[in-house]
Amino acid sequence: MGIDRRRSGPLRGRRGRHRRGRDPPARRGSGVVTARGAPARPRGSPCVVLPYAVADGARNMAVDEAMLELAAGGSTLLRFYGWDPWCLSLGRHQEAPDRLLGRSPDDLRPGVDAVRRPTGGRSVFHGPEITYAFSCPARAWGGPRAVLQAVHRALAEGLCALGVPLDAVRGDDAEASVAEAARISAASCFRDPAPEELTARGRKLVGSAQCRRHGGLLQHGSILLEDRQRLGDLDGRDVGPHERAEAEVSGKGPAIGLNELLDPLPDGRLIVERLADHVARAFGAPAAPAAAPANPSAAIATSTALIRLATRYERVHRSGAWLWRR
Template sequence: MTARHTRPRPQRRPASPCIVLPWAVADGARNMAVDEAMLELAADGSTLLRFYGWEPWCLSLGRHQAAPDRLLGRAPDDLRPGVDAVRRPTGGRSVFHGPEITYAFACPARAWGGPRAVLQTVHRALGEGLRSLGVPLDTVGGDAAEASLAEASRISAASCFRDPAPGELTARGRKLVGSAQCRRRGGVLQHGSILLDDRQRLGDLDGGDVGPDEGAVAGVSGKGPAIGLNELLDPAPDPRLIVERLADRVAGAFGAPGPAATGASAGTATSPALIRLAARYEHIHRSRAWLWLRERPCATA
């Protein structure tokens, strides 16, 4: 009787407890490059969370979203004068990244219950953190995750924040947090915007060009389908406190051993692997061809 030789099954790497990267502010290309680097590290078993801001303000397009014909091939700030532009690795519609706190969470796609469970867990944790600050969030239904993912797949020229989807975090019936996911090579990335002030009319690609200066945005804020924390809390907390509360709740929901701090595990943010991967992806996100959806360049070594 001959022995049967079978190829051993590859061992699935368990997800590591969540590591919180330090707060950072960068332009659109750099921010998206770091998010993609997190996604690649997640495919190897890492669970990573970071919160960040944008300088300059930036208009992001969904991965498959078409820009208006009048803008094709032009410089990024032709979308909005004085404003950066970038294409996200996630789908969905345009978002204007101005006065906000942005989060990114990456983990193995088969960890923590899978992408839909991750979406629910992140939203639940963000909601807990916001409520701890006194934000009067609306109640979310039980089948929220699937409805939210279905809504994120719809593409139009309208801003992502124009149509609150079931399952997204809202207050007074208006959208406060917008999120999107992508899954690639065994990792899942979810990132989203927590509005400090509603400027999302600037994210409508079918609208007129509006600059970021105070005179140009007069009348843009408020009373639309989106809402910022400035309309819900008086006074609004220091953004550092907001980030600490949100990081603590989200990281704790994904196995962090203790209270998370925005400066915790800072060494991971400067690890050679993350720096190297982010530099490669930054080349993609600075490409005008990728911004206008002609092609996605290969990452450079």
């Protein structure tokens, strides 16, 4: 995916001269070097699992932004969370429709919050779901594409262990996957599955997005317990009583919830523990449920830093200027 920006051709001057076609010798202290002289992507620090929490939209996005900042400093972090009240999130660069400008989130959907994500894409309705957030240094663990694949693979393993009949992941090549993901990001998040996203019965179960900033990488996504995504569609008119009732009916949209795939639906704590265990172990942590992190002292120290950073970001996410920006 990336472009090798190393200079080609011979270096000027005797002391730096080497034959054309050969890479210059590695500098001391440059870290691991591949056979071609390019620095290898470093292995990230073991994943720290943070406790499950429920919060409103501004607080959840503020904590995710704090995770991104800590990732730039070298941390690998994972958390699962919920939404109270339910929330409509807009993509970072998504334009708010004219009819919503200057209105409060409660005007949009009575009793429903609204927030703008740090990641791109279009609107997502966060109702009955389990949301995950993973952050790490952008060059760690193989880089963004490898992280996307590893997180989805670990989530798939956890879901399969719970008995979820997932579809086979499409094996598109890297360039095709990136191109299709960019195309789909211009539509609603759950309207079409992007390559390597998790689906069941041909419908999207998990929707994810990434962003990078100052050397940090954040990936977060929704694991639907029920499909209520019609309530987050900003392209149509306001949802009335009839449409709201219709949205309650499962099985008619492009998305699918775990309630249609598992009977009975397991307790949410069990789902979180199973998924957290698989993802954390994929990124260097020993087996441990989310409720009891493998390294409690690291989790406590990280949580303290997160609280401090999240307080700063929360002011931004509660700003109407940020939420409804054009």
